[in-house]
Amino acid sequence: MSVYRTHNCGQLRSSQVGEQVKLSGWVHKKRDHGNLLFIDLRDHYGITQCVVDSNSAAFHEVEKIRLECIVTIEGTVLQRTPDTVNKENPTGEIEVKIEKFTVLSYVESLPMSISSVSDLSEETRLKYRFLDLRREQLHKNIVLRSQVISAVREKMKKQGFLEISTPILTSSSPEGARDFLVPSRLHPGQFYALPQAPQQFKQLLMVAGFDKYFQIAPCFRDEDSRADRSPGEFYQLDFEMSFVEQEDVFGAIEPVIYEIFKEYGKKDYVSPYPFRRITYADAMLHYGCDKPDLRNPLLIEDVSDIFVESTFAVFVDAVKRGQVVRAISVKDADKQPRSFFDKLNDWAKENEMPGLGYVTYSGESTKGPIAKFLTAEQLQALRERTHLAGDGVVFFICEAEKVANKLAALVRQKLGTSLNLCSDSFELCWIVDFPMYEINEDTGEIEFSHNPFSMPQGEMEALENMNPLEIKAYQYDIVCNGIELSSGAIRNHRPDLMLKAFKIAGYDEETVKEKFKGMFNAFKYGAPPHGGCAPGIDRMVMLLADEPNIREVIAFPLNQQAQDLMMNAPSNVTEKQLKELHIKIDMPKQSVLKK
Numbered sequence: 001m002s003v004y005r006t007h008n009c010g011q012l013r014s015s016q017v018g019e020q021v022k023l024s025g026w027v028h029k030k031r032d033h034g035n036l037l038f039i040d041l042r043d044h045y046g047i048t049q050c051v052v053d054s055n056s057a058a059f060h061e062v063e064k065i066r067l068e069c070i071v072t073i074e075g076t077v078l079q080r081t082p083d084t085v086n087k088e089n090p091t092g093e094i095e096v097k098i099e100k101f102t103v104l105s106y107v108e109s110l111p112m113s114i115s116s117v118s119d120l121s122e123e124t125r126l127k128y129r130f131l132d133l134r135r136e137q138l139h140k141n142i143v144l145r146s147q148v149i150s151a152v153r154e155k156m157k158k159q160g161f162l163e164i165s166t167p168i169l170t171s172s173s174p175e176g177a178r179d180f181l182v183p184s185r186l187h188p189g190q191f192y193a194l195p196q197a198p199q200q201f202k203q204l205l206m207v208a209g210f211d212k213y214f215q216i217a218p219c220f221r222d223e224d225s226r227a228d229r230s231p232g233e234f235y236q237l238d239f240e241m242s243f244v245e246q247e248d249v250f251g252a253i254e255p256v257i258y259e260i261f262k263e264y265g266k267k268d269y270v271s272p273y274p275f276r277r278i279t280y281a282d283a284m285l286h287y288g289c290d291k292p293d294l295r296n297p298l299l300i301e302d303v304s305d306i307f308v309e310s311t312f313a314v315f316v317d318a319v320k321r322g323q324v325v326r327a328i329s330v331k332d333a334d335k336q337p338r339s340f341f342d343k344l345n346d347w348a349k350e351n352e353m354p355g356l357g358y359v360t361y362s363g364e365s366t367k368g369p370i371a372k373f374l375t376a377e378q379l380q381a382l383r384e385r386t387h388l389a390g391d392g393v394v395f396f397i398c399e400a401e402k403v404a405n406k407l408a409a410l411v412r413q414k415l416g417t418s419l420n421l422c423s424d425s426f427e428l429c430w431i432v433d434f435p436m437y438e439i440n441e442d443t444g445e446i447e448f449s450h451n452p453f454s455m456p457q458g459e460m461e462a463l464e465n466m467n468p469l470e471i472k473a474y475q476y477d478i479v480c481n482g483i484e485l486s487s488g489a490i491r492n493h494r495p496d497l498m499l500k501a502f503k504i505a506g507y508d509e510e511t512v513k514e515k516f517k518g519m520f521n522a523f524k525y526g527a528p529p530h531g532g533c534a535p536g537i538d539r540m541v542m543l544l545a546d547e548p549n550i551r552e553v554i555a556f557p558l559n560q561q562a563q564d565l566m567m568n569a570p571s572n573v574t575e576k577q578l579k580e581l582h583i584k585i586d587m588p589k590q591s592v593l594k595k
Contacts, residue, residue: 004022009023009042009043011091020074021096025070027067032063036051037053046091049091049095058100074100075096076097078096130566140545148544151263156256161213162210166202166217172193173193195217198219203519218234219236241532245490250476257478257485266546283431286300288404289405292431293422294427295427297423300326304325310375311374312374314398315398324398335391361393363391437449439469446468454475454489455492455497457472460496468504485540487534488533
């Protein structure tokens with residue numbers, strides 16, 4: 001028999017009534033009922049109610065104990081009376097009569113409450129994360145994360161994928177986010193980089209003949225925090241396949257994603273696979289972004305051509321200057337009170353819009369600040385273009401295309417949430433046909449818009465004969481409920497195509513050969529067509545747990561300033577360490593630090 005327990009705190013049931021048991025755990029709650037003291041004892045598995053009366057030798061010990069002390073309780077399992085059964089707790093039909101009480105670990109005054117975090121700052125929670133992790137919901141989130149990772153591994157292995165670990169110390173890449181650099185002691189003045197992703201290594205594994213690779217890969221990027229992105233490090237289901245086209249990659253990962261969301265998610269509906277394919281151009285037009293939330297049924301449409309023929313001079317002049325008019329129709333929104341439209345207009349102004357124009361369709365009549373500038377034919381054309389069947393309202397945004405997309409996306413989101421139009425489901429889709437290149441707004445030069453190692457659609461013919469800004473790539477993102485889970489691509493596996501593609505983005509041959517030496521050299525010796533993807537584990541679990549912030553599903557996350565408050569990282573190092581690395585610190589001036 002264990003010194004500490006015969007059962008865990010989530011195990012006892014009515015079938016054990018009368019048994020002598022031993023439990024160990026944390027004092028979760030304590031309730032004093034005069035001659036009776038109740039303790040809720042908690043461990044990883046659950047909570048068991050324990051009771052002691054004033055006649056027991058253990059009563060005074062229990063009376064003095066603080067919350068979160070760790071104790072061992074020995075006693076008899078009792079059946080609770082019907083009126084005291086707790087149906088919310090699996091152990092709620094029984095309680096343990098305390099006959100022996102041993103303190104294993106005393107607790108100082110707690111710096112934070114375990115039962116509630118409503119009044120706690122993020123700083124406190126992260127500084128005492130080991131206490132924060134004792135909370136039921138956060139504890140469940142970490143268990144869920146472990147279960148998801150285990151399930152993902154099994155599902156990938158069943159498809160014939162081989163789990164292979166790739167290096168953590170590698171070379172710096174000129175593409176993507178900022179690298180975390182690691183100085184080399186043995187090679188003074190030179191640095192390793194922590195991998196932003198195992199991109200090159202997994203492609204090299206395909207060159208080496210490993211047909212299907214995967215790993216739960218740690219990735220490191222020196223970038224700012226967001227609600228759906230943790231600074232510093234994150235984990236992804238990284239996988240790659242040989243002799244595949246885009247649809248083959250989709251076919252491999254869609255069942256895995258679907259089954260994980262169906263099994264572990266808190267929503268009744270998950271998009272069945274094959275998931276919807278939406279081109280990048282259509283996503284930007286109809287949703288205003290390349291991460292559409294398909295729970296919202298509203299669509300954005302371009303109506304510039306209708307307004308340019310109208311007498312609404314504001315829109316006519318704007319369209320002639322190259323701006324666009326976007327429209328969103330909402331069925332039955334005409335039933336909303338005037339205050340709804342006034343509040344919506346105020347909201348629009350708060351979000352850097354001059355206001356929000358609209359036309360109301362009610363029966364045979366139309367009204368609104370813009371309706372009088374449109375003919376009957378134009379009003380009907382707007383109704384048809386925006387798919388408005390029956391009564392409703394069409395809202396308008398007029399701006400330069402990039403700004404119009406952004407604002408229309410905001411309006412779509414606002415209308416969807418304000419009018420409770422969004423479904424409670426997991427809606428998954430692929431965004432495909434990303435542009436290979438884009439113009440850097442600061443420099444005016446052409447650069448890669450997505451992944452530089454992607455295969456251009458049309459291959460060499462496209463690279464040699466098309467306007468670079470019109471070339472599409474075999475690149476794709478998988479999106480769930482407005483959150484990008486992953487980017488992926490069919491890779492550019494030919495050295496000649498690779499040199500040409502990088503040349504268009506401003507890289508000469510020597511730079512490519514130097515920066516991507518391992519992969520470029522490998523491709524010269526025969527690389528199979530290959531592609532892959534890398535869904536983010538953290539983001540998947542965040543959605544499954546229905547948490548608004550990714551830090552709620554990571555055991556030990558950094559704060560928004562990329563600091564570990566619990567371990568005091570980053571921290572200063574000694575002069576001896578710096579000398580060994582041949583490094584001198586050149587700190588910026590205080591004024592620069594404040595900025």
